[in-house]
Amino acid sequence: MNNAARVMDTPDERGRFGNFGGRFVPEALVPACLELESAFREAWADEEFVEEFQSVLRQFGGRPTPITPLRRLSKQLGLNIFAKREDLAHTGSHKINNVVGQTLLTKRMGKTRVIAETGAGQHGVATATAAARLGLSCTVFMGEVDTVRQELNVFRMELLGARVVSVTSGSKTLKDAVNEAMREWVTCVSDTHYCLGSVMGPHPFPWMVREFQSVIGNEAARQMRELAVGVPDFVVACVGGGSNAAGIFAGFADSSARLVGVEAAGGAAVRSGSPGVLHGMRSLLLQDEFGQIEEAHSISAGLDYPGIGPEHAHLAEVGRAEYYAIGDEDVIGALKLLSESEGIIPALETAHAIAWIAREAGGLLPKDATVLVNLSGRGDKDVAQVRAMLSPS
Numbered sequence: 001m002n003n004a005a006r007v008m009d010t011p012d013e014r015g016r017f018g019n020f021g022g023r024f025v026p027e028a029l030v031p032a033c034l035e036l037e038s039a040f041r042e043a044w045a046d047e048e049f050v051e052e053f054q055s056v057l058r059q060f061g062g063r064p065t066p067i068t069p070l071r072r073l074s075k076q077l078g079l080n081i082f083a084k085r086e087d088l089a090h091t092g093s094h095k096i097n098n099v100v101g102q103t104l105l106t107k108r109m110g111k112t113r114v115i116a117e118t119g120a121g122q123h124g125v126a127t128a129t130a131a132a133r134l135g136l137s138c139t140v141f142m143g144e145v146d147t148v149r150q151e152l153n154v155f156r157m158e159l160l161g162a163r164v165v166s167v168t169s170g171s172k173t174l175k176d177a178v179n180e181a182m183r184e185w186v187t188c189v190s191d192t193h194y195c196l197g198s199v200m201g202p203h204p205f206p207w208m209v210r211e212f213q214s215v216i217g218n219e220a221a222r223q224m225r226e227l228a229v230g231v232p233d234f235v236v237a238c239v240g241g242g243s244n245a246a247g248i249f250a251g252f253a254d255s256s257a258r259l260v261g262v263e264a265a266g267g268a269a270v271r272s273g274s275p276g277v278l279h280g281m282r283s284l285l286l287q288d289e290f291g292q293i294e295e296a297h298s299i300s301a302g303l304d305y306p307g308i309g310p311e312h313a314h315l316a317e318v319g320r321a322e323y324y325a326i327g328d329e330d331v332i333g334a335l336k337l338l339s340e341s342e343g344i345i346p347a348l349e350t351a352h353a354i355a356w357i358a359r360e361a362g363g364l365l366p367k368d369a370t371v372l373v374n375l376s377g378r379g380d381k382d383v384a385q386v387r388a389m390l391s392p393s
């Protein structure tokens with residue numbers, strides 16, 4: 001290591017990563033954000049807290065997750081591909097890392113209740129899971145449209161003891177669920193923590209969530225050394241809000257690896273967005289000429305967000321990470337490709353990263369390049385949707 005400043009460092013005192021981030025919240029929420037910031041800062045510097053976080057992830061969360069060399073796919077594409085298996089974490093994705101961290105912090109702050117937003121339901125289910133484990137009461141805000149599309153996840157959350165509130169404002173989807181959760185938080189900060197699901201929102205959330213998810217990248221860097229592969233040429237991850245990407249990038253930010261984020265073409269905030277403020281942060285957003293937020297559209301609900309975490313906007317601006325978009329039409333093929341070549345059915349979100357690797361093999365990815373891909377989640381949740389798309393009646 002040299003003495004240069006770390007690439008993915010702590011944001012400045014205003015919570016900014018370069019020109020992005022910050023804390024754009026109503027005055028009533030400022031004390032809650034400040035309380036959270038100092039609680040997280042203290043906890044993260046406390047060895048006992050960090051040990052407890054790691055121990056819950058080991059005993060309950062399914063960590064460490066393995067790295068699988070994708071030999072057949074590598075041969076087919078002329079690459080050397082390794083997969084970090086977050087699909088094998090408890091509840092089927094990387095989301096458990098963040099919610100374990102935030103629920104432990106909730107207890108440390110002496111609070112008894114968590115609230116969360118959810119789109120497809122994955123973050124809601126993970127939050128309800130961690131809340132049950134730690135004995136916290138849990139309320140999840142979900143757009144009405146999503147409660148209908150994802151009724152099985154509503155039932156899962158209820159099985160886990162959570163209450164699901166259907167949000168009927170705006171477009172009745174994820175963006176509105178975030179608004180509603182923030183509105184609720186203002187009224188009950190004394191006993192309630194808002195467990196945000198990605199590296200977005202006001203400071204300290206983007207930083208805190210990245211730190212909790214950095215367990216992915218730190219583990220992967222160690223495992224790649226143990227496999228005698230070392231630093232890969234490319235680290236690739238799909239990007240919705242950007243938490244699984246930030247988590248794996250964190251382990252390689254100071255290395256020579258090229259970092260690649262893959263957005264859904266219908267939610268490509270870096271490729272098609274412009275700077276603006278949403279959900280308490282300044283970042284790149286899909287918006288019209290009047291600053292009205294545009295709806296994101298993707299076959300994968302987890303990438304259906306009209307913005308991106310502020311640290312990604314910064315990494316894109318300074319050129320440390322690159323972002324590309326994959327259209328819906330390439331996603332099912334990639335899901336089948338990984339399923340048939342490796343025996344792993346990925347989530348539709350994750351399939352975007354696979355689709356990019358397949359598309360760029362021999363293009364941006366030179367022959368025999370070493371590629372580490374973050375398999376953010378498993379595809380069980382998506383099989384009914386995939387079946388309907390493959391055999392439309």
Ligand SMILES: *Cc1c(COP(=O)(O)O)cnc(C)c1O
Pocket residue numbers: 093094095122123197198199238239240241242243244245302303347349350376377378
């Ligand atoms: C939620 C989710 C994503 C998108 O969220 P990020 O914060 O961008 O990681 C990606 N993959 C899976 C499997 C998810 O559940």
